[in-house]
Amino acid sequence: MRLFSFGSGQPDAEAVLAAISRSQAVIQFDVNGTILDANANFLAAMGYALDEIKGKHHSMFVEPGYAKSAEYAAFWEDLRHGKAQVAQFKRLGKGGREVWIEASYNPILDGKGKPVRVVKYATDVSAEKSRFADLAGQVQAIGKSQAVISFALDGTVLDANENFLAAMGYALDEIKGKHHSMFVESGYAKSPEYVRFWEKLRAGEYQSAQYKRIGKGGREVWIEASYNPILDLNGRPVKVVKYATDITKQVELLSNLKVLIDQNFTEVESAIDRTRSQAENAAHDAEATSSNVETVASASEELAASIAEISRSMSQSRMAADDMVDKLSTADVASQRLTQAAGAMTSIVEMIQSIAGKINLLALNATIESARAGDAGKGFAVVANEVKNLANQAARATEQITREIGGVQNASTEVVRVIEDIRNGIAAMRDYVAATAAAVEEQSAVTRDMSCNMQEASTSVTRINSGIAEISAASSQAGHAIAQTKEAAGVLQR
Structure with a gap:
């Protein structure tokens, strides 16, 4: 074309x-x-x-x-x-x-x-316009959200946005044309460190950190900032732009937090020390308790075995008492029969005494008749005399028998009374044995439960001992963590 x-x-x-x-x-x-x-x-x-x-x-x-x-x-x-x-x-x-x-x-x-x-x-x-618009939008966004100030390479203020002016408390005409050192402490402004700071910026070295700055009226201001050397087309620094965020409140909060951490963590450390000491004491006591519980558990088992043996003995005693009651009942019956036999013998003795009286009477009559008979009755008189002697002997024997039967009857009566007393006593003993056996059985059950509980208590005390050891270890870890936190808080405050 x-x-x-x-x-x-x-x-x-x-x-x-x-x-x-x-x-x-x-x-x-x-x-x-x-x-x-x-x-x-x-x-x-x-x-x-x-x-x-x-x-x-x-x-x-x-x-x-x-x-x-x-x-x-x-x-x-x-x-x-x-x-x-x-x-x-x-x-x-x-x-x-x-x-x-x-x-x-x-x-x-x-x-x-x-x-x-x-x-x-x-x-x-x-494309260039789009990229420029994007960059311009980013710069505007930074300018809206951050404090921005630009300096000549010698540190002279060229310009500043509203965020920077508000943070430092100045108007633009109060800082424009003045040196950056107006924002730092006088001692730092004269230091070699401050001189090197600007030398690095003039050499194109980027600087970023948290900085302590001085606002209008000597007010302390903390900023999170980056100092950015701006290069020309040949890569040579021509000015410095600082982008900053006011973190004064955060620093004050950290400072207050450090004080709170020092105060509260000191109390926590003291509490942890006490907890650790108490845990150690508790661990010692738990160990002793565990030993005691094991001893009691062992003794409980032995007691349970002993009570079980007593229970068996009491059962056997009850059986023996029951057997004795049965035998005493038999003896009572025999004593009553003996009393009845003694009574019957009394009747026989009375009958013998009656017969002896009659014999005496016959002997008397025979004597009388023999006397009447004269010589012819002498032999009969002798017989009558013998009969009388026998009758007298029988009378004396029956008297002796009567006395003996009386003694037997008295003894039988006493035996019956004593047997009754023994039976009553054995019955009471049987009741006592039965009550004791029931109590022993109940105590045996309680002892078995106690033995089981003591075994469980021994296991629990062992777990408690382990838990206390873990608490002690955790307390030590917590103390270490608190120390590290306090150290970190100190670093943040600096």
Whole structure:
């Protein structure tokens, strides 16, 4: 495409224009803005074919509102008067796509110096414009959220945003042109460390830390800041920009927190020490208790065995008492029979005594009769005398028997009474044995439960002992952690 003709005597100029056309987007208008021609670069940038734009007005590339504005009319009026227009322009490509161009609108004059057409040379800077907008947006966002101040390389204040001024309590005219040292303590401003700080910045070294600064009226201000050397196109530092966040409240909070940590953790440490001491004592006591519980458990088992043996003995005693009661009942019956037999013997003795009396009476009669009979009755008298003697002996024997039977009866009566007393005593003993056996059985059950409980208690005490050991270890760990926390709090405060 040939946009310009310089005549046969200007081949170099045409070569230059051809080179420009190869590298840039070029479009040609008449002085009213009607499109005459465009090169491939322009068409590619806007997304059109030549026949889609040729003969149409330039306003197809701008927003409708701007196309109707006085500003747009003045734009073309200046071009018709031969005034070139150079800037970055926002244009609309095919489909309404936004295209940013770096362009110059150049009026072309005829031999009389009158504009006859306009040629625009443009470069698509949409990507650069987007990146710049992104960077500008980030910078604006930083400026809204952070305190920003810029310095010359010697530390002189160039500018500061509202966040910085509010944090330090100054107005801009109070700090602009003054040195950064106004924000630090006088002793630090004169130190070699402060000198090296600015030497590193002038050498392009980035600085970032928490800094103590002095605001208006000597107020202490803590900031989290980065000092950023800004480099020119040759990589040389030209100024320093500081981005900062006011952390004064956080530092004060940490300082107060450090005091609270020192106070509260000291109390906690004391409590932990007491807990550790108590845990050690408890562990010792638990160990002793465990030994005692094991001893009691062993004794309980032995007691249970002993009570079980006593229970068996009492059961046997009860059986023996029952057997004795049965035998005493038999003896009682025999004693009663003996008493009855003694009674019967008394009747027999009485009958014998009666017979002996009768014999005595017969003997008396025989004596009398023998006396009457004289000599003839002497032999009969002898017999009668013998009979009388026998009767007297029988009387004496029956008297003796009577006395013995009386003794037997008295003894039988006493035996019956004693047996009754023994039976009553054995019955009472049996009741006592039965009650004791029941109590022993109940105690045996209680002892068995106690033995089981003591075994469980021994196991529990062992677990408690283990738990106390863990508590002691945990207390030690807690004490170590508190010490580390206090140390960390001290570092934060510094």
